[in-house]
Amino acid sequence: MSDHAVMPGHLARRFQQIAVAIFHAEVEAAGFDLTPVQYVALAVLRHHPGIDQATLAGLIAYDRTTIGGVIDRLVQKGLIVRAVSPRDRRAHVLHLAEAGLATLEGIQPAVEAAQREMVAGLDAAETVEFIRLFRKAIAAANERSRAPMKPAP
Amino acid sequence: MSDHAVMPGHLARRFQQIAVAIFHAEVEAAGFDLTPVQYVALAVLRHHPGIDQATLAGLIAYDRTTIGGVIDRLVQKGLIVRAVSPRDRRAHVLHLAEAGLATLEGIQPAVEAAQREMVAGLDAAETVEFIRLFRKAIAAANERSRAPMKPAP
DNA sequence: TACTGATTATCAGCATACTGTCAATTAGCG
């Protein structure tokens, strides 16, 4: 474990680096301009319309500070709408804009192609196992990051 | 594959996020102030003294632009020494400073503990398989990022 | 040798991500 080529931390960084590069390549080739983070935010917002920033952050394990900038850029692009919550004036509730829904649907094939390419070196059984181990390791260490995953309230 | 909870790209981001958090926690508890990226740069430099920035970047698959800032901060901390190459005046050759070697040796237990914690949710056999699949997927997609891994010349 | 192309490092700019801190607001308890 003292060789970086075998360290989970190094492998995590490298795989993430490749995953982001593949995502960008596929999405750009499909004619869209969206980062991986922006995509996940849109996708989750589609299934949970009207949640506030903190809830969205919890669902995808983002830091509250980070999600602010991501949302700013999505609002800027006209893909989501942000409004002060009528129930809680601290909170900003979020909704997909029409352009956001159209973008999500248009981008879906590119996103799925990207996911396949990230594990192109693995066969079907290995891919299933890789994902299982990923989820198991993440679930066990969920509370170790400042931004743990939290289910919707 | 259309649920982000199963997408390799999302799992990669989340695992990387946890890995960095655990690394920081362990390293700080051991009394050091070093990021994961800075650690790997030091570790590789120890086994390849005198390489230039581009070679170091290639060995650990960093972007050349990114490594510049990392090296700046390591020089600033007095952990490495940077000098213009006598053979090639474009290149900057790098060496560990004494403080860099001391830091590397002192930090090693914390780094290895962090690696174990990242996969604390997996048993021994699963950990071996996880690392194998990580490496296989990465090797197959090495050229997909702007900064592919390159062996030393 | 002169020129072309490649390589090295750097720069500005953008987008995550984290730390710590803060004001505004809400919720819970006495």
Added chain:
DNA sequence: CGCTAATTGACAGTATGCTGATAATCAGTA
């Protein structure tokens, strides 16, 4: 009801990482 604690979103600051561009330098060739 009034006070304290917790929550929400924001800010400044730091560190990766990427894109595209550039100056300096080197290498291979005409």
